[in-house]
Amino acid sequence: MNPILKGAPWLVAHRSMLGIDKPYKLTLNGCDYVLWQNRNGDIFALENACPHMQAPLSNGWICQANNSIMCPFHALEFDGKGRLLKDGEPKGEPVARNLELIIQDDLIWTYGGFEPRLSIPELIPERTERLRFLGVACNKSIQTNFLSCIKINYDFNHQNGVHRDVFKIRENPVQTFDKDGYYARVVQTFFREDNTISEILQNPSLLSVPKEIQNELEYTFPSTALFKAELALGALLQFFILYPETEHQTRTFVLCYGNWQIPLLKVPGLRALIERSLLEATAKVVEQDSRAVESLYPQQKPKIRLPKEEIMFYVESLYNEW
CATH class of the missing domain: 3.90.380.10 (Naphthalene 1,2-dioxygenase Alpha Subunit; Chain A, domain 1)
Structure with missing residues (x-):
């Protein structure tokens, strides 16, 4: 689809909506993403399709030890940058696209990967x-x-x-x-x-x-x-x-x-x-x-x-x- 209001800032969630170590599915302008928050309050976001066989990562689970998400099909593990992990260590460059987030206290904003046209409102x-x-x-x-x-x-x-x-x-x-x-x-x-x-x-x-x-x-x-x-x-x-x-x-x-x-x-x-x-x-x-x-x-x-x-x-x- 053609993005709606490309470059606008979107408030996509409040921190309380994510829970702790739970995948949260988000759809924005026709693209699906998965967000998760660890116990330290760090928040990560990746495209939702596993780069192996396109399984929805939001149906998977979070590995607390590595702050990573596990694919529900083959238990492949990805960190918040989209890199494949093996024995807790990243292997190579990112293979799952990361969604850039702007965290403003408990508010989670994103431009959806586009060049900003408006500032995030206060x-x-x-x-x-x-x-x-x-x-x-x-x-x-x-x-x-x-x-x-x-x-x-x-x-x-x-x-x-x-x-x-x-x-x-x-x-x-x-x-x-x-x-x-x-x-x-x-x-x-x-x-x-x-x-x-x-x-x-x-x-x-x-x-x-x-x-x-x-x-x-x-x-x-x-x-x-x-x-x-x-x-x-x-x-x-x-x-x-x-x-x-x-x-x-x-x-x-x-x-x-x-x-x-x-x-x-x-x-x-x-x-x-x-x-x-x-x-x-x-x-x-x-x-x-x-x-x-x-x-x-x-x-x-x-x-x-x-x-x-x-x-x-x-x-x-x-x-x-x-």
Whole structure:
């Protein structure tokens, strides 16, 4: 396939997603890779096909002693540079292609082997200083193209329909929309209707969501959309991440951070319950977005225009003019 946005920086994983000494399969722009992390926190990445008979290395296992990966077919052993090992020692030049990674604290970035056209954004480390990492919500493939997925993250109006049953949003006026190159910022208010007792029992995190939510969104094209909300608990930050797996398949996951202000969350088990509920609610939002974009018919020129759609035209122009 032709690479999508060749030279863009892609956030492909958070360190917590890899585990320790476990192969992790990654697909980026039509190419499969395998990543693994050792107990010292070192991370390695190779093309996933064994250079012998193209077996998927991600189906193999990690040799802790040599920080290497073993092929599942013939137990061939490769180090993080792609060299074949024999008795723990490299033999010759690399035969499996290495994927260059840029590790930024717990964030794993790559340019997919292409010359960089944009710097890796500092949005996540700058906004999460002194915040707790709550976890990764959802990590799934969406069966549609990258542009359709990124547009829904920039679409203010879809909250009213796609997420109606969770948050009961009746109105979401936008106060400001500012853009500066590949960065954009939005200030917005959600006005909600009351949740039923049954809905709250199914999703206890709704107790922390006020009827009027002042929130802020920040975007760094093409991979990251930050949703920041001030809840009764404190600040909640959700980074919605996208990258292209194939021409018609897009990977998404959400990094969640929080800064809780109320003493009640010091009660043993209560904080874990609320945070787990928040992660589950975020995952449901992603599932709803995924179903929505996967159900779309082929795009045609819209015959209707909604208020505040400028940001969708902005991101579409960034994509088309890349």
